[in-house]
Amino acid sequence: MSEMLSQDEIDALLRGTSDNTPKPEDDVKEEHLDSMESDALGEIGNISFGNSATALSTLLQQKVEITTPIVSEVTIDALRERYPTPHVALRVGYTEGLKGENVLVLTREDAAIISDLMLGGTGENVDPESLDEIRLSAVQEAMNQMMGAAATSLSTVFSKKIDISPPLVEVFDATKNQTIIDRLELWETMVLIEFHLKVGTLIDSKIVQIAPIQFGKQLVDELMKATGEVKEPVAAQPKAEAPKPQTQQTQPVAPQPEKQKPMPEVAVSQAEFMPLQSSTSQETTPANLGLLYDVPLNVTVELGRTKKSVREVLELSQGSIIELDKLAGEPVDIYVNQQRIARGEVVVIEENFGVRVTEIIQPHERIGIV
Numbered sequence: 001m002s003e004m005l006s007q008d009e010i011d012a013l014l015r016g017t018s019d020n021t022p023k024p025e026d027d028v029k030e031e032h033l034d035s036m037e038s039d040a041l042g043e044i045g046n047i048s049f050g051n052s053a054t055a056l057s058t059l060l061q062q063k064v065e066i067t068t069p070i071v072s073e074v075t076i077d078a079l080r081e082r083y084p085t086p087h088v089a090l091r092v093g094y095t096e097g098l099k100g101e102n103v104l105v106l107t108r109e110d111a112a113i114i115s116d117l118m119l120g121g122t123g124e125n126v127d128p129e130s131l132d133e134i135r136l137s138a139v140q141e142a143m144n145q146m147m148g149a150a151a152t153s154l155s156t157v158f159s160k161k162i163d164i165s166p167p168l169v170e171v172f173d174a175t176k177n178q179t180i181i182d183r184l185e186l187w188e189t190m191v192l193i194e195f196h197l198k199v200g201t202l203i204d205s206k207i208v209q210i211a212p213i214q215f216g217k218q219l220v221d222e223l224m225k226a227t228g229e230v231k232e233p234v235a236a237q238p239k240a241e242a243p244k245p246q247t248q249q250t251q252p253v254a255p256q257p258e259k260q261k262p263m264p265e266v267a268v269s270q271a272e273f274m275p276l277q278s279s280t281s282q283e284t285t286p287a288n289l290g291l292l293y294d295v296p297l298n299v300t301v302e303l304g305r306t307k308k309s310v311r312e313v314l315e316l317s318q319g320s321i322i323e324l325d326k327l328a329g330e331p332v333d334i335y336v337n338q339q340r341i342a343r344g345e346v347v348v349i350e351e352n353f354g355v356r357v358t359e360i361i362q363p364h365e366r367i368g369i370v
Helices: 007-020 035-060 076-082 108-118 133-158 213-239 256-260 263-267 278-290 310-314
Strands: 064-075 087-096 101-107 168-172 189-199 203-212 299-302 332-336 339-349 352-360
Touching: 035 064, 035 108, 035 133, 035 189, 035 213, 064 076, 076 189, 087 108, 087 133, 101 108, 101 133, 108 133, 108 189, 108 203, 133 168, 133 213, 133 310, 189 213, 203 213, 332 352
Parallel strands: none
Antiparallel strands: 064 189, 087 101, 087 168, 101 203, 189 203, 299 332, 332 339, 339 352
16 A cells, blocks of 8 residues: 555646646757759659649640649748639648648639530630539549549659549638648648649649648658669679688788779679570570460450540439440450450350450551550
């Protein structure tokens, strides 16, 4: 019982703990980007938004260019001054590969044009005030496709899977509180990446990506990790060979590091390869081809295709009928890894569908077929 603490002792310990807790301002350290990190973010943005332009071009049926990223830092107060009029913001979060989220900012005029093109319009003479819920959903889907393509590019650059959540869209007024930017808690300094956006002859404007400094540094760190995996083994090679100093045991230890420096130059020699011969390549072809026999391939049978606008897709409901571009009884196309190789007819095998191959497409006919 003597080891138990009284209530007064417990209260005293709690008061001592609260008095010794560091003040929040003692732990806050404002971060900034150096020139190397800014250049790295610009290159990352250039690569990722290059693929985004291709995806957006397919959706809008217009030539899209997203070029010339400019990286800078901005505070929340400066951001409010930058956007005194309402703009359209889309918040994108990362669900795999990266931690954090960022915001894309468009003018209402650009968003209205993109939504009109998504809904099957011409994009001309569009009223920015017409951004209702349906049109904002169209913009949301366009940005979803853009950022999905950007995430795919980052997956390739960082050598890891990166996925995003569907973006949240909002018409925001930066001069007011409780906007989509405030919910990101970007209180101090943010990284701002500005791109030049051109959509045919309809849009010649800017699209801005905003993220916390910590998220920008995370992208740079991932880039350094991806490139560091290749450089590390090369840096260790010059230290591996040191046979010559061991043969002279009477020499002092101090001169040995000086003799190790020129050794990599002595060891480097011109690579020599055996000449290629047509006869040997023909003999080894069957054996090499045998290595591919167990590689799995995706076989797809296409019944037909059609093209619809976003408006028509949104109007689909249970029981709707979609008309395809093939006549009844016409042969179906057989694809292997998205390459058409044959045609056939649909058959029924017990309770499953099957395809009987009726025609094999010749190799010279497959060139250019997708």
